Amino acid sequence: MGLLCTAYASLAVWIWLTCAQGMFWRTDVRLPARSAPAHWPSVAVVVPARDEAEVLPRSLPSLLAQDYPGEAEVILVDDGSTDGTGTLALRLAREHPGLPLTVASPGDPAPGWTGKLWALRHGIALARTARDTEPDYLLLTDADIAHEPDSLRELVSAATSAGLDLVSQMARLRAVSPWERLVVPAFVYFFAQLYPFRWINRPTGRTAAAAGGCVLLRTEAAVRAGVPDSIRQAVIDDVSLARAVQRSGGRIWLGLAERVDSVRPYPALADLWKMIARSAYAQLRHQPLLLAGTVAGLALVYLVPPVALFAGLATGRTSTAWAGGVAWLLMAGTYLPMLRYYRQPAALAPLLPLTAFLYLLMTVDSAVQHYRGRGAAWKGRTYARPSDA
Structure with missing residues (x-):
C-alpha cells in the first residue's frame, strides 16, 4: 500500500510539472522578435x-x-x-x-x-x-x-x-x-x-x-x-x-x-561531477533541511516511477505498475525535446532516472565537501558561505 501511494504521489507531481510548471520542457524559447536599431549602441x-x-x-x-x-x-x-x-x-x-x-x-x-x-x-x-x-x-x-x-x-x-x-x-x-x-x-x-x-x-x-x-x-x-x-x-x-x-x-x-x-x-564523469557538485549545495543555501528535502524530492520524482513499475510487475500489483509506468512515460516524454535540442538519440530519455540518481549523489557530495571545508572549489579556490566570508 505504501509503494502504491508513493507511486500515485509521483504521478501527481509529474502531471503537475507537465501541465503547470511553465512548460519548462519546451525548447522553443529562443531570442524574441527583433529588428535592427536605427543607431547601434556601443x-x-x-x-x-x-x-x-x-x-x-x-x-x-x-x-x-x-x-x-x-x-x-x-x-x-x-x-x-x-x-x-x-x-x-x-x-x-x-x-x-x-x-x-x-x-x-x-x-x-x-x-x-x-x-x-x-x-x-x-x-x-x-x-x-x-x-x-x-x-x-x-x-x-x-x-x-x-x-x-x-x-x-x-x-x-x-x-x-x-x-x-x-x-x-x-x-x-x-x-x-x-x-x-x-x-x-x-x-x-x-x-x-x-x-x-x-x-x-x-x-x-x-x-x-x-x-x-x-x-x-x-x-x-x-x-x-x-x-x-x-x-x-x-x-x-x-x-x-x-x-x-x-x-x-x-x-x-x-x-x-x-x-x-x-x-x-x-570527457569523464569526474569532470562533470566536479562542475555540478561545486555549486549544488550553494543552490540550497547550505541548509541541511533543504538538502534533505531535495534528496527526498529527487527520489520521489525520478526514482519512484521505475521502482514502482518493476515492483508492480513483479508482484502483480497492476495499479502500482500503472502509476509508475505513466509517471516514467511523462518524465521521458518531457525530456525528449531537450534531447532533440542536443541532437541526442531518443533512447536516452528512459535513462533520466539514472541521471537524476547521479545528480542526487553529486548534491550530497557537494554538502559533504562543504562541511569538509572544500565546498565551491574551482581552479584552486574554495569559497566560504556568504555568512562566513
Whole structure:
C-alpha cells in the first residue's frame, strides 16, 4: 500500500510539472522578435578568464570576429592564471585581427569576493572608464563560450527591440563523450524545471535567472542594480545577477541559444561531477533541511516511477505498475525535446532516472565537501558561505 501511494504521489507531481510548471520542457524559447536599431549602441565584451589556455583558441577568435555594426571592444580579465592565458589572448588577437582586445589583471580577489565576480568588477570598471563615454551595453561571456559572427548583433537587436535590460542565452554545452551525452542535456532540463524560461520572460514575472556564459546587460541597469558589487559573494552568480537586475526594476529574458556554444570538454564523469557538485549545495543555501528535502524530492520524482513499475510487475500489483509506468512515460516524454535540442538519440530519455540518481549523489557530495571545508572549489579556490566570508 505504501509503494502504491508513493507511486500515485509521483504521478501527481509529474502531471503537475507537465501541465503547470511553465512548460519548462519546451525548447522553443529562443531570442524574441527583433529588428535592427536605427543607431547601434556601443558594447564592451568582458571575459573573465582563469587558466583557460586550453579553450581560449576556440572561443576568443569568435569574439574578435564579431560582425557588429556599432562600436565594440573585448576586455579579457586574466584572473591570476598560471598557464599563460593573458599572453595567449594577446597572441590570438594578433593572429585573428578584429575587435580591439585589452588584457587586464585585477590581482587577487578582495575578501568576500568570488574570483569571477572580482574579475567582472575590474573588467566592467575598465570598460566604463577607458573611453570618454561608457558603453551602452556589457556582454558578459565566459572564456569557454564560442559565438557565431552575428551573435552580438542578434543579442543587441533583441534587447533594443523588446526593451530588455538583460538578455541571456543558455549556451549549448558540449555533449560528445558518453558521460556528456548522459549528463549534460539533463543539466539544462533540470535548470529549466527550476527556472522555467517562460516565467522568467514575463514582464511582471517574479522568477529570475540567467545563464552566466552569455549575458548582455544594459550598463545603466548594471549601475542601478549595483552589480557586481551587490552580488560579490555569490557562487551561483548568474541567477544572483538576474535577481539583482529584476529587483531594481529591470526587464530580463532567458532562452536557449542557437549560435552560442560552450567548447569546454567534460570527457569523464569526474569532470562533470566536479562542475555540478561545486555549486549544488550553494543552490540550497547550505541548509541541511533543504538538502534533505531535495534528496527526498529527487527520489520521489525520478526514482519512484521505475521502482514502482518493476515492483508492480513483479508482484502483480497492476495499479502500482500503472502509476509508475505513466509517471516514467511523462518524465521521458518531457525530456525528449531537450534531447532533440542536443541532437541526442531518443533512447536516452528512459535513462533520466539514472541521471537524476547521479545528480542526487553529486548534491550530497557537494554538502559533504562543504562541511569538509572544500565546498565551491574551482581552479584552486574554495569559497566560504556568504555568512562566513
